[in-house]
Every structure is written in structure tokens, then in C-alpha cells.
Amino acid sequence: MCRPSCKNHVNPVCGSDGILYDNHCELHRAACLSGHHISIMHDVTCSRATTMPPVPPITPVASTTASENGAVGKESVSTESPVVEDDVTESIVIPDEEEVEAPTDDVISVRNCTEEDFDEFKNEVFRHYREQFRNPKDETNPSLPPMTEKFLISFLFDHLDTDMDDVLSLEELKEALITDSIQDIAVSCSLEDFLRADKNKDSRLVAPELYDVFGIEPVSIPEELKHKNVMGKVGRNLVLSCDIETNYNLRVAWERNGVPITEKSNFDGIKMYHGDDRLYLVNVKLLHTGEYTCYAASYPKVKQVHMVNVQVPPTVTMCPHNQLKPRGTTAKVQCYAQGVPTPSKSWSRNQNSMELGEKYQLDDSNSSLMVHHLDYADTGIFDCSASNEAGTGSASASIFIRDSSSAIDFNSKNVYYFFHKTGIQIVEPDTCAFQDSYHADSHLPEDAGPLCHINKTTRKRECNWGSAVNVRNRYVYASQPTENRIIVIDLRLNEIIEVIKTDNIPVALTYIPHLDSLWMENWRNKNHRSGLHSVKVIRSASDPPPHIPIHLEPSGNHFDIVENVYIPSEQIVDQGEMKYGYLVHRDQKGLNKIDLHGLTHSGRINLREYNCHPNSVAFVAIGGTVIVNCDATDDQEERQLFIDYITDAVLRVNDGVQGQLYVTPDGRHVISVDREEQHIQVQKVTNDGQIKTDFQVSTNLHISDLGFYPTMTSHIYDLIATSRNREEAIFINLENGKVEMISGMHEPISVEDWKWDTHNRKIAPSGQFGPYMVSPSSDHVVILNGQYRRLHCDVDHLVTANVFAWVGVC
Incomplete structure (x- = not known):
């Protein structure tokens, strides 16, 4: 009808x-x-x-019959005469206009x-x-x-x-x-x-x-707009617009690395405003690098992906800043440039280009300038400039010439402070000569008594050290676990100026340069596996004394007791601040966030779904990834999780990789040491924050510790690993995976003589430009030449010197 x-x-x-x-x-x-x-x-x-x-x-219409399943059947016309009921009218009423x-x-x-x-x-x-x-x-x-x-x-x-x-x-x-x-x-x-x-x-x-x-999306996006590459610069702002096309007023939702971020507004530097579908990245940091996806709410199949790459302008450092060289000799000036992407370097003299040849020679991928056959005319200012897509940077160094071969160096001496069983020894690595020392019976200020107490068993005065850090080349802080204190050495006066009382057994010290704060872990007992540590912090650690340690924000009605503390370090200059560190509690499956400024608790990352109790944590600044190594359980081996530093969400499992975590100082390589399987797994960090497996090295060395040697070449760092029980070390080129053995390391420190962790043979470089790596043995300190992977010198009579600090301008 x-x-x-x-x-x-x-x-x-x-x-x-x-x-x-x-x-x-x-x-x-x-x-x-x-x-x-x-x-x-x-x-x-x-x-x-x-x-x-x-x-x-209106004409009569043939009747219809319904099938058993309720469907309308074929029309069937009755041949019988119609029967009309008495109460049925002969006409059909047509509804009026308002009726349907x-x-x-x-x-x-x-x-x-x-x-x-x-x-x-x-x-x-x-x-x-x-x-x-x-x-x-x-x-x-x-x-x-x-x-x-x-x-x-x-x-x-x-x-x-x-x-x-x-x-x-x-x-x-x-x-x-x-x-x-x-x-x-x-x-x-x-x-x-x-x-x-x-x-x-x-x-x-x-x-x-x-x-x-009908299962059809009411939204669409042109093929050419489905993926967009967006370049940002550290410290600037970025606005991401969603190009999803629709005729309807649909709310736009955003994700970061696959994690929804629309419903929350407390993510670091990420903002959305009511009635505005755009995403705002404010004061962009390197950790904001990542994948941002938008879609119309309820229609997540049609998406637009913004791949945000945050770039960092170059920062240039040169060493030495000034040098006075005898006539006829050779001067070397080094240049280190950081940035994202990796910057290229060029040199000039007195703002003029140099002709390379017999006189001027560039080595180490333009990182080192050699000036041969010095004469008075070579006096001048040498500039190293670096550039990338984000900008340029430069630094200068001066060379002066004189006749006398006894020319002095304008720089203060670059030295190591070794904290050993009978005191403190200062060693200059170029000559391996002793510079100064503090003996175990040296008297401390403030009537604090001698530097070290008498061992009740041996009846000799012996020192016990936990950790040492250099604070802005002004002070060296060193912890004395059995004395329940920290001593402070003034590097300008070259004397111990302060003794700081702490909680029981202060072992680990960590310095955060951009906050100028010193963090200390204090143990409740000498069993490092007990997981009962208190945490104290010294603010303004580079200021003159007194330095007062304070506890973190109490948890409930008591100060927090933790198993481990993990704090991110700056990997690239001007990368942008990482505001949070993590605490791990005994028997708990998760990470507790701590505000590094306010020393307050800022939330918890629950890892129960992954049955993960963290035993090692590392940070990657590019893309803001936190890597967590989980304890083995009865039904699974150790494994690693990738967590987004911004959203606190677990992004994925780091398949096939496990072990204690290390990251190169520039954040470009992640190293996992599996001590059970004796594997060293190397992963590379790309400019867009992807962490990709590079290669694996198998060894029977029984790794104790890793140190990173600054190569000054395109890949910046190589790796040297020490052994817990062998007189050898292993060198690994992180660019090509090449492996070399280094012999002559002497017998390691015994486990009985080093009880604070499993690193009974630590190793560390001599600053950013130094060629040396140091590692102690039971009664020696071995100084390696990192460039040639061989023994430079052997310092005798330093027993159990597993705590040391580098002090130098370069």
C-alpha cells in the first residue's frame, strides 16, 4: 500500500x-x-x-499467509465467497496526515x-x-x-x-x-x-x-595523511592536529605508543583542552619522542599516526681549553659534540679554515686535531663547530708556544682518588705517580676521630668504603658503611672538611647534577639481599658545608624502607629533565615513583600482571623508555619489560633478553648481562627511540662489572667488562661487535673482602676525554689504555681499592 x-x-x-x-x-x-x-x-x-x-x-488485496518461521509466504487467493462479520464496516479508513x-x-x-x-x-x-x-x-x-x-x-x-x-x-x-x-x-x-x-x-x-x-566507519583519512613525520625541538612546543575526516561531531581520542592519553591530563608535557581535539606537547623533551595516534572515539580502526622525532641542537666540549706547549712538539685538541641526530664536526683556526696535511691532521672522525711541529705562528684559537638539523654549536681552545721544554699546563691535574684498605691515595694516571694521600689514622675535623677504626680481629686500623662521587669538581663524597658516616673532601683545599652522620651502613651514593642533590642508600644490616634500606638525600651538595641529609617523604607513620633505588641520569645535554626515579620494595611486584624535586611519592606502576619483581632498572632518554629486568620465578625465567616513562604503561616484553641492565652514557646502547647463561646482549637505540637487538657475545669470563670507554669516533663508546674470578677483561666494539681479550689484570678482590654487591672488580673511565680505564685487583690498581686495549701501568700497594672517583677538567 x-x-x-x-x-x-x-x-x-x-x-x-x-x-x-x-x-x-x-x-x-x-x-x-x-x-x-x-x-x-x-x-x-x-x-x-x-x-x-x-x-x-481502494481495492481488495489478496491475503497472505505466514510461514512457520514467521516469514511472509507467497500470496494465495481464496476461491470461496467472502464472509463479512457483522461488526466490520465495508469501507477502509485512511489515516489523516498526522497519523502514520x-x-x-x-x-x-x-x-x-x-x-x-x-x-x-x-x-x-x-x-x-x-x-x-x-x-x-x-x-x-x-x-x-x-x-x-x-x-x-x-x-x-x-x-x-x-x-x-x-x-x-x-x-x-x-x-x-x-x-x-x-x-x-x-x-x-x-x-x-x-x-x-x-x-x-x-x-x-x-x-x-x-x-x-552496516559495519562501515563514518570516518576516513586520505592515504597520504595516515602517517606523518613531525619534527620537534627540545624546549619548544608542538601542536598535533588530527586529520580524520567525518561529517559528524565525534570526539577525537589520542594515544601515545598505543596507550590512551585522552582521559588524563597529568602526563608530563602533554596537554588537551576541552572542546579542542588537538594534542599539545609543551616544553618538548627528548623523552617525548614517540608515536602519537588519533582517531574518532568509538572508531579506532581509522587512525592517523604522528611519528614525533624530538631533536637536540649540538653541545660542544673541548679539551684542553688552554695548553702551553714547547716549540717543535705536537699539540692535541679534542672535541666532543652531542645532539640528536648525531652532529657533524668541522674545525677552524682564528675563524679561518685550515688546510689539512703535514701540519694539521684530523683523527677519530674529526674528533681530534693534531698540530705538528709547533712554532710561534701556531699560537691561536682553534674552534670546533658541530651542526645537525636542530642547529649548531661551537667551542674554542687555545694553544700557546714557548721555548722552554718545561712548559706548565694551565689545567689542574687530572687524577683518580682511590679509597683503599689503609686510607686514600691520589694517583695521576699519565705517570701513575702518587700525588697525595690520607692515612687510616688521619684525624678528621669536628673531633670525629681518626679516618678509620681498628679492626677487632686483626687489631689493625682498616678502612671500609662503600661508594664515592665527584660533585662538580668541588667535593668528593665518600661513604664509610661500618662507620655510619660520609666524609667530604674539598678538592680546592685538598683536605677533608666535613663528616656527615647517616643512618646505619651508608653504602651507595648517587649524584644528580641538574638537581645538585646527593642520594644515599643506608642498609639495616650487612646482608645486601635483605632489601631493608633507608634513603636520605643531601640537597645543594655543591654548596659549602654544612650538608644536612633528609629522609624521603614518610610512608604512613614511618620512613620508607626499600630494596633498591633507581635514578635516571642525563644522557644528552639539554635532553630535558626526567623528574622521577623509582623505588623497589622487597617482595612487591611493581615500581614506586618518587618525585626527585619534592622527594615525595608520586604513584605506583603495578607489575603483578607480569609477575615481575624488578631486580634491575635502566633508563633511555630518547623516547622515554624504562627497562625493567624481572626476577625469575618457579614457572618463568628472568625477563625484561619496556615501560613508557610518561604514561607508566608496559609497552611490551623485551623478548629473548634478560640480565642486569647497563646503558651507555649517551643513551645509544642498552647492554644486558646474563650472568647465568654468560651472555652479553647489545641493543641499539635509534633516533626515533626504537630499541633494536644488535648482537650477542657469549663468554665464560663470569662478568663482574662493565665500563664504557669514550672512543671519540662515530659511535662514541665501546665496552670493557671485568671478571669476578679471572685475571682477564674483555673489550667489545659496540659498533661492529668485535671482541678482544685483555690480559694482565691480576687477581680480583675476593668476595669476602667486598660484600656490598656482586661487582667485586669495578671499572670506570678517566672522564670524557681521558684514554684510561681503571680497575682494582686484590692488592693492585690496574690502569688500562682504552684506546690500545692494553695495560698502561700497575699501581702497587693499594689493597681492596674498589671505590674510586675521577677528578679532572677533561
């Missing part, structure tokens, strides 16, 4: 019969009455005005519409409307958009929305069932079943919900 009338509203449409109809309803009613298909014509002018077809006389003829329930809504039936019904509806809306003229008009599935659904929504209120009501769906002859294909299902997509259960469908019915 055709619709007797349409609601009185005007939305003119031009039909393929040349008539301009008041609205879609009038066009479809005319098509029904005439029995001919009438398409909607776009961008054409109709030749005739609307004519209202008269309602034809509602089909009976046994036609419009059959209750056994299965998912399979519904899928078939949707396909039939789709084909029905594609044919109903098809206009042969459209197919030959290149200016019209193609009849894609998305376009068809948009067109269908406008067609069904007869009252133009931007929602489809149940009445409108029922109305379309009749006016569009959908009852011919409505077997087990009906248009009413479209309300299955009604997410808010208001018995109406908005346009995106109609798209959901």
Missing part, C-alpha cells in the same frame, strides 16, 4: 521524471503510486513543478532474527537502496562522487530522516518499511532490528550508529 500523504515540510528534490517534489517523501510516494522507479537528480533543474498524484480507489500507518507486528518485527539472518537482511537492504538511489545519468557524470558504501549510508540516513531532526526514530524506520517496499525483503528481520546499534538505548539512531549497523 502506498502512503496516502506526507508531512508538510519543504526540502525540494528533483526527480528523474523531471518533477520537483517538496521533499523525499513526496518523491517516493509518487514512485509508489505510478509503479515506476524515480531517482533523485542532483545539480539539475526540474522542468515541471510538483504535482500531487491522487490517491487511487503502523504495520502489524507479525510483519515488522519477528523475534527470531539471528545474527546470520541479520547479516543477510542488511545485505539485501543495501542492494535494495543502491538500486533505488541509482540514476543512470549519475554513472556518466564525472563531477558526482562515486556511490561508495560510505556515501550510500550517508544518503540513506538523509532519506530515512523524514523529519530532518538528525536522528532516526522507530516510527521513521517503520514508515520506510512500507514506503520503500522493504517488506518485500523483510523475512526474519526488520528495519527495527537496526536499533541493535542504539548504543545509548534511547530507541533512536544517530548517523554513526547507522554506519555501525
